[in-house]
Amino acid sequence: MPEEIKAIQSRVERRDAAENRQRILVAAHKLFEQYGVDQVSMNQIAAEAQIGPGTLYRRYANKGELCLDLIKDSVVRFFEDIEQYLLQNQQEPADHRLKGILKIFMPFIEKKAQLLTGGKGSASAQRLPYQSQNPLYNKMHQIAVELFDEMTAADHPSPNSIFKADMLLIAISIDSYFYQRDVRGYSPDEILEHLCSTFI
Amino acid sequence: MPEEIKAIQSRVERRDAAENRQRILVAAHKLFEQYGVDQVSMNQIAAEAQIGPGTLYRRYANKGELCLDLIKDSVVRFFEDIEQYLLQNQQEPADHRLKGILKIFMPFIEKKAQLLTGGKGSASAQRLPYQSQNPLYNKMHQIAVELFDEMTAADHPSPNSIFKADMLLIAISIDSYFYQRDVRGYSPDEILEHLCSTFI
DNA sequence: TTGACATACGGAGACCTCTCCGCTTAATAT
DNA sequence: ATATTAAGCGGAGAGGTCTCCGTATGTCAA
Secondary structure (H helix, E strand, O other): OHHHHHHHHOOOOOHHHHHHHHHHHHHHHHHHHHHOHHHOOHHHHHHHHOOOHHHHHHHOOOHHHHHHHHOHHHHHHHHHHHHHHHHHOOOOOHHHHHHHHHHHHHHHHHHHHHHHHOOOOOOOOOOOOOOOOOHHHHHHHHHHHHHHHHHHOOOOOOHHHHHHHHHHHHHOOHHHHHHHHHHOOOOHHHHHHHHHHHHO | OHHHHHHHHOOOOOHHHHHHHHHHHHHHHHHHHHHOHHHOOHHHHHHHHOOOHHHHHHHOOOHHHHHHHHOHHHHHHHHHHHHHHHHHOOOOOHHHHHHHHHHHHHHHHHHHHHHHHOOOOOOOOOOOOOOOOOHHHHHHHHHHHHHHHHHHOOOOOOHHHHHHHHHHHHHOOHHHHHHHHHHOOOOHHHHHHHHHHHHO
């Protein structure tokens, strides 16, 4: 019996562990707010949370993971927004809907940029936009693929749509986005227009 | 007199400095070869070169710069290849030439991937493909812009071409390229085809 | 309750990046 | 030859990431 239960509920978080997790989140939030994500070290966070570095790293292998945990809720809300938008615009053509999604996406990454990239200096660092292979990337990708497929009337996972979706997402990765904004000097709207004329 | 000469020849490299530079390059090359770029630290390089860390950092602010210096010659040769290709294919349509350039470019980044990204874990790290804003990126960009302009018969620096060139280059950035190859499982040729159908 | 034990803790420490600054030395003018 | 001096050197050290492992403590079965 016990083994089965354990297997199912896959381990309960210990009380002290849960408390420490809270302390970490609070400490990180405070320090990030005050100094900016880049300027805060894992050490500082551990100190502020009054735990040892080992305890911090046991939970978050690097600052990126911690950041991701910190914005988990925003991400959930973001996808709810997307879902709602898609529902309310079902009758619009796919290209229009994709543009609409980008319009929601861009302010989001602008607002959460620091946390999304999460201090990229790290040995066990991550590849690709928004440390790709994370849920955010994959879910956005899936949505984009569906819309591209719909545009070309292809059956669902068309290789071409998969590729285009990858390209679109990398094009609005944090780095690329801020490059266009800060170096090329485009406004968010201009970026959006360019994206559409290139990819849609 | 002396001041004028100094101003003109803008400083001569001191003999000991030149020697150390050589030692660094040799040491780095050896260690990179043996352990892989990522696994070699600046400290190790300094030790192998028998110089202090300060001396190493005085010349190269980070591993990326050192890597770039290490492949400077390959980059020059690469652009000579491009130039020659463009010369020999002047009569071909612009899209064909762009594809040809990608065909030269892809093996190049495949071969030099490690050195081009140059151990990305670094505080003063770099943005964008091939630590963008470096000569390689800018020159490739310029070439792509010209070809895009030619395709659309636009006068030279058309905003649209500039954007498309940025997107194309980011699409074949190391990260993106190896993502397509290793995660999506495409062969270089397939990637090339997809790139063309998306961007050209 | 009380073991038993999986989980979690914490800090010492290995190794890293990068800076600072007093000392050294090559190049030049005299 | 010698003095001057700017360029270069090197290593101590501040502060970071991340690991390892002996110790402590929740949790659960009995």
